[in-house]
Amino acid sequence: MLDVSPTRMELLKLKRKLVIARRGHKLLKDKLDELVRIVLEILSRMAEERKVMNRLVLSLRREMALSEFATVPKAIDAALMASREGSDITVTGEQVLNLRVPVFSMEEEAPAPVYGFIQTGAGLDEAVKSFFPLREKLLQVVAMERKVAVLAHEIEGTRRRVNALEYILIPDIEETIRSITMKLEEQERNTQIQIMRVKDMVRAPKAQTSAYPGAVKYPV
Secondary structure: OOOOOOOHHHHHHHHHHHHHHHHHHHHHHHHHHHHHHHHHHHHHHHHHHHHHHHHHHHHHHHHHHHHHHHOOHHHHHHHHHHOOOOOOEEEEEEEEOOEEEEEEEEOOOOOOOOOOOOOOOHHHHHHHHHHHHHHHHHHHHHHHHHHHHHHHHHHHHHHHHHHHHHHHHHHHHHHHHHHHHHHHHHHHHHHHHHHHHHHHHHHHHHHHHOOOOOOOOOOO
16 A cells, blocks of 8 residues: 555545556556567467478588588588688668567578589589578578567566556555545544534524523522
8 A cells, every 4th residue: 555645635646646557557468468479470480480491401411411422521621611701791670569679681692602613513512502591591580589589578577567557556556545535434424423513512502492481580
């Protein structure tokens, strides 16, 4: 219960505060439900993307295994070392409710191989080509994981605020309103009793005088 004076002015303030608290609780609850819905949708898409990524990994491993049969291992290592190139990753933002979550993107076209074709087989070319879709898919999954992390942090904070309003602030305001209302009603009853007593005291002499209208007082 809140520590406030039991007055009508405080009662009106608490009633207005209760209306605002209930409205804020509803808005936060709607926001929480929407955040949870978005996270579940992202997790569902992430599961599908992971399946695709796993298939690409298996395809890459198969192509690499085939290339190892037709190429000297040292030649494969040298070719892969020569093929190392940096990729420009662009980080932008996406607005989700009142949050800004990161979005990653990179160049879609795979660069041409820079290693020689004499000591390497065609299997290595296929393996290198299959790596770039895998890289792009991996970046998408990482972006989704980051988005889920940001939304999960916001869900936790929103849930704490919802619980604070639902289980602490609103019950305290309601209990304080009931307590002040009971005290004011008790004060009103006491005031009515005092008024009735004053009226009885005022009526008492009149009633005593009207009891003997013809009585005459004689000196003793």
